[in-house]
Structure formats: C-alpha cells, structure tokens
Amino acid sequence: MSNIVNRRMTLQRYPDGMPRDDDFAVVEGEVPDIGEGDVLCRAIYLTVDPYIRVHLNPRLAKGYAPLLPIGGVIPGEAVLQVERSRFPGLKEGDFVAGFGGWQDFCALPGASLRKVDPTLGPLSAHLGALGMPGLTAYAGFTRLAEAEPGQTVFVSAALGGVGAVVGQLARERGCRTIGVSSSAEKCRYAVETLGYDLCLDRNQSDFADLVAKACPEKIDVNFENVGGDVFWAALHSMKDYGRMIMCGLVSDYNNDELPSGPDLAPTLIRYIALKRLVMKGLMVADFFNLYPEFQQVVGAMIRDGRFRHKEYIVEGIDNAGRAMIDMMEGRNFGKTVVRITDDPTL
Ligand SMILES: NC(=O)c1ccc[n+]([C@@H]2O[C@H](COP(=O)([O-])OP(=O)(O)OC[C@H]3O[C@@H](n4cnc5c(N)ncnc54)[C@H](OP(=O)(O)O)[C@@H]3O)[C@@H](O)[C@H]2O)c1
CATH class of the missing domain: 3.90.180.10 (Medium-chain alcohol dehydrogenases, catalytic domain)
Known part of the structure; x- marks a missing residue:
C-alpha cells in the first residue's frame, strides 16, 4: 500500500x-x-x-x-x-x-x-441506533429508568443518537414520551416519524412554562442529555420519586470555563429532597456486556419497521x-x- x-x-x-x-x-x-x-x-x-x-x-x-x-x-x-x-x-x-x-x-x-x-x-x-449511542440509551432506559407503562418520559436531544432510541423504547413500553429539540421542523419529525407524543422547541422563550404545561401529571423519568436550561425546566416539572438519568450535558462541552453565577447547589438539593428524586449516573462502558441483547432488540425493531x-x-x-x-x-x-x-x- x-x-x-x-x-x-x-x-x-x-x-x-x-x-x-x-x-x-x-x-x-x-x-x-x-x-x-x-x-x-x-x-x-x-x-x-x-x-x-x-x-x-x-x-x-x-x-x-x-x-x-x-x-x-x-x-x-x-x-x-x-x-x-x-x-x-x-x-x-x-x-x-x-x-x-x-x-x-x-x-x-x-x-x-x-x-x-x-x-x-x-x-x-x-x-x-445499533452502536454505542444506542447501547447508552438501551442501558439507561432498561436498567436504570424503571419506567412503567403510562408514565411520562422526558428526552432531551430527542432526535440524536441516544435520544431517538430512548424515545422509541419508551413508546414501545407504553410510556407517554415528550421530546426536546431545537426547531419546529425537528419537533414535527420527532412526533410524526419517531412517534413522540409531544416535542418541545428549547429555543422558545417560555420553554420552562411549555414544559410545565405539557406535563400536568409531571415527569416520571428525565433522560438528561444536554444540561443547562433544559435540565432546570425538567427539574421544576419532576414528579415525586421521579428518576433522572444523568447521561450527558452537551450544552457545557463548548465552555472553556464554568459559567459564572449564583451557587445553584441549594436549589438543586432542595428539589431533590422535597421531591425525593433519584439521580442515576450513566456510563455506557459499564454496560458493554449488553451489546448482544441490545442489538437483538433494536435490530428486530429496525427490521419490522417499529424503529425509525x-x-x-x-x-x-x-x-x-x-x-x-x-x-x-x-x-x-x-x-x-x-x-x-x-x-x-x-
Ligand atoms: N454517559 C454515557 O456513557 C454517554 C454515552 C453516549 C452519549 N452520551 C451523552 O449523551 C448526549 C447525547 O449524545 P448523542 O450522541 O445522542 O448526541 P446527538 O443528540 O446526536 O447530538 C447532540 C444534540 O444535542 C443538542 N444540543 C446541542 N447543543 C445544545 C445546547 N447548547 N443545549 C441543548 N441541546 C443542545 C442538539 O439537539 P437538538 O437540536 O435536537 O436540540 C444536538 O443535535 C450527550 O450529552 C453525550 O455526551 C453519554
């Protein structure tokens, strides 16, 4: 060569x-x-x-x-x-x-x-969908989220490598699925093609109010992919005993410094305590042994058209x-x- x-x-x-x-x-x-x-x-x-x-x-x-x-x-x-x-x-x-x-x-x-x-x-x-991002979604949803049919699952970066798999696994489980994306066109695709019940545009100025209105029964599972304002909006609308799967915070990856501002730890701790929330950290490397199971499940969904x-x-x-x-x-x-x-x- x-x-x-x-x-x-x-x-x-x-x-x-x-x-x-x-x-x-x-x-x-x-x-x-x-x-x-x-x-x-x-x-x-x-x-x-x-x-x-x-x-x-x-x-x-x-x-x-x-x-x-x-x-x-x-x-x-x-x-x-x-x-x-x-x-x-x-x-x-x-x-x-x-x-x-x-x-x-x-x-x-x-x-x-x-x-x-x-x-x-x-x-x-x-x-x-069949690789590392899909496995991340599969492990987080099937091993950590404890989502039951009828419960509300909130997914940021809803169309991405991780989010699209979480959303469709949650739909298959019979959950109510609420996605978050960054434009009306992407949100339309999330609902019409990926099968989310609803998708909210994070660029809307009243985004936190939109989340609250969209979740009158509150959020059972927040699959956290982005951090920032989307995270805080989800936190405000969490149900008591809800689970927050801490997968990633892409909104922070371009920051050279931590954003300055007030110490938000008291607010965070108060929410977690009052709502008895469970935050679970997710690292896909802990779940590489699930590759065969995950590829069978998602592969079958792709082949029979249930997964887009x-x-x-x-x-x-x-x-x-x-x-x-x-x-x-x-x-x-x-x-x-x-x-x-x-x-x-x-
Ligand atoms: N813990 C683990 O083991 C593990 C493994 C894999 C991935 N992850 C994490 O999972 C998350 C999703 O990864 P992915 O591969 O599926 O990426 P992706 O969703 O395919 O791409 C990133 C998406 O994040 C959204 N985004 C970008 N900047 C943002 C901002 N400032 N605020 C809010 N949203 C923003 C955009 O989606 P919209 O335009 O639709 O909003 C963008 O398309 C990342 O945080 C990643 O680091 C973690």
Whole structure:
C-alpha cells in the first residue's frame, strides 16, 4: 500500500468555545503497518459524537476522555472494513467497529474491535441506533429508568443518537414520551416519524412554562442529555420519586470555563429532597456486556419497521470538522456520521 495516502483529520488548536473550521486540518500520512495481533482497517463511516468535543476541551478532558494533543488525529469510533489481519478472529473484508479516529486507515489490536453484522441494519447504524449511542440509551432506559407503562418520559436531544432510541423504547413500553429539540421542523419529525407524543422547541422563550404545561401529571423519568436550561425546566416539572438519568450535558462541552453565577447547589438539593428524586449516573462502558441483547432488540425493531432512525450523513473527511460544528449548533437532523468511502453494502 506504499502508494496509497492516509488522509487524517487533525487538531490545529483547542477550540475557543464553539469549534471553527480552521481548528481542524487534513494532513496526509502513510498507511500504518500492523504487528502480530493487529488489524489494518479502512474507514467507511466515522462517528461525530459529543464526547469527541470533550477530548478537545482542556477543562473537561480527563479520565475516560483524555486531552488530545495538538496535531493529534481526532478520536472516535468508526465502522471499518478489514484490509489485512494478523488477528485470528478477523479476515480481510470483515466489517468491524473500533476507535480508529478520523482517518482513512488505522491499525488496531484485533481484540479491541467489535464485529459488525450488516444483516442487523445499515452499516452506518452501527455508530448510532445499533452502536454505542444506542447501547447508552438501551442501558439507561432498561436498567436504570424503571419506567412503567403510562408514565411520562422526558428526552432531551430527542432526535440524536441516544435520544431517538430512548424515545422509541419508551413508546414501545407504553410510556407517554415528550421530546426536546431545537426547531419546529425537528419537533414535527420527532412526533410524526419517531412517534413522540409531544416535542418541545428549547429555543422558545417560555420553554420552562411549555414544559410545565405539557406535563400536568409531571415527569416520571428525565433522560438528561444536554444540561443547562433544559435540565432546570425538567427539574421544576419532576414528579415525586421521579428518576433522572444523568447521561450527558452537551450544552457545557463548548465552555472553556464554568459559567459564572449564583451557587445553584441549594436549589438543586432542595428539589431533590422535597421531591425525593433519584439521580442515576450513566456510563455506557459499564454496560458493554449488553451489546448482544441490545442489538437483538433494536435490530428486530429496525427490521419490522417499529424503529425509525434518521441520519445526518456528511460526505468526505474534509467535512468532518464542519459536521461536528453542525451537531454542536443543532443543525444535524438525526445521528451525525461522515461517509469516508463508498459503502460496499449499498
Ligand atoms: N454517559 C454515557 O456513557 C454517554 C454515552 C453516549 C452519549 N452520551 C451523552 O449523551 C448526549 C447525547 O449524545 P448523542 O450522541 O445522542 O448526541 P446527538 O443528540 O446526536 O447530538 C447532540 C444534540 O444535542 C443538542 N444540543 C446541542 N447543543 C445544545 C445546547 N447548547 N443545549 C441543548 N441541546 C443542545 C442538539 O439537539 P437538538 O437540536 O435536537 O436540540 C444536538 O443535535 C450527550 O450529552 C453525550 O455526551 C453519554
């Protein structure tokens, strides 16, 4: 492969707030060699997920999302096809998912790769509804939320990789589902296609009142994906003994500093105590053992048409940075993925 170039999207500087196009740049490199136990893969689809922004934020990056050095390849999961294997369980042509980052080719330990079954659903869905975001939703909803039929489930970022799966699992469970998104068009799609009972536009000036009016019986489960004003509006409308599944806070990922202002801990603690709320932290890594069960359940829903998923597919690695900006500004319509090369299953 000596004459083949590996195009890699790299970080030029840490974004100052919302990322800009020139925070990223494509550089050309060589296709990597592989050692014993490794697999050389070609990327077909790259994911654009909020956690990637955490790797680029010196305030937030640590632990599970370490800070990416300047010049580093943007990290993230990808759906890949095996080009060459020195790992016994994988052969040329197999489809896998792994943390190859935003580049054409990557060399990864075979043991770190997850086999992708293209009969379960489209390859790209293995980065969304059938992948890590979908598993996050499945684990949070089936293992933590304790939602009963007839109860109200509130889902922020309702059309995204996590939210669309939570909303549809809750609908299947017989819950009343209320989504949150950022435009009338997205809210219409959430109701008409994803089957939410209602979807509220977080950009409306009276958003907290809209939430209160939409939940006369209050919220049993808040699946928290965004934080900020949406979180506070949900908190005000929680039912006694409600559960708050703390999944993510995308509204904070572009902040270089914590927002200044009053200490809100007393308000938060008062609400939790008076309403006897339960807040449950969710980390998908605790639930990787659920992959087979989750893919069977959601895969069956996709195949028999009960599950709808929309993807925001951006073409080419050059546009991957722009795709991240679109997602952070809510311009994505569904799960964001970047197509790097022709999908051989289409
Ligand atoms: N705990 C875990 O293990 C785990 C695993 C995976 C994901 N997560 C978290 O789950 C959340 C959703 O992830 P995802 O992959 O499904 O992302 P996503 O929903 O596909 O994309 C992010 C969405 O967040 C909304 N958003 C962006 N900026 C916002 C802001 N300032 N305020 C409110 N909403 C904003 C936008 O949706 P609208 O335009 O529709 O409002 C945007 O489309 C993220 O917080 C992520 O970090 C956690």
